[in-house]
Amino acid sequence: MSGGVEWALHCCVVLTSVTEPVxxxxxxxxxxxxxxxxxxxLQALSRAGLVRSVQGNAGGYVLTRSPELITxxxxxxxxxxxxxxxxxxxxxxxxxxxxxPQSCTVPCAISRAMAGAEATWRDALRSVSVADLARDVxxxxxxxxxxxxxxxxxTGGR
Numbered sequence: 001m002s003g004g005v006e007w008a009l010h011c012c013v014v015l016t017s018v019t020e021p022v023x024x025x026x027x028x029x030x031x032x033x034x035x036x037x038x039x040x041x042l043q044a045l046s047r048a049g050l051v052r053s054v055q056g057n058a059g060g061y062v063l064t065r066s067p068e069l070i071t072x073x074x075x076x077x078x079x080x081x082x083x084x085x086x087x088x089x090x091x092x093x094x095x096x097x098x099x100x101p102q103s104c105t106v107p108c109a110i111s112r113a114m115a116g117a118e119a120t121w122r123d124a125l126r127s128v129s130v131a132d133l134a135r136d137v138x139x140x141x142x143x144x145x146x147x148x149x150x151x152x153x154x155t156g157g158r
Contacts, residue, residue: 008041016067016134017146021060048078073125086114
């Protein structure tokens with residue numbers, strides 16, 4: 001999983017605390033990350049319909065729907081794509097002890113294990129919403145944390 005997923009999830013959590021669009025540059029400043037790399041993650045979220053870009057002087061990014069309706073898996077797939085994390089290359093059919101193709105009609109034990117783990121992983125990510133993450137942030141760092149972030153974003157960080 002790319003680092004962009006972490007950045008995108010943090011941005012989605014922050015966007016739960018605001019009512020006005022937040023510029024990508026402000027989100028990058030808040031998290032002390034590369035503005036150009038973060039902009040790519042926000043564009044991926046926008047293409048997936050999770051955030052939308054608002055143009056103009058007061059422009060920036062906002063969530064497109066309630067944070068309860070955006071899952072961690074939605075964000076992961078927006079940034080890293082929906083493809084499988086593991087891709088079997090049929091290594092068992094290579095080398096001096098290669099198995100013949102007719103012996104490889106079902107996925108091997110490694111491929112089955114990885115597919116099972118990925119299914120479990122995807123189910124777990126599907127069960128956590130951005131709203132759940134925001135509640136956990138408040139729980140971990142104290143009530144008012146997101147309100148403080150929202151205030152910081154609204155004041156230009158002064």
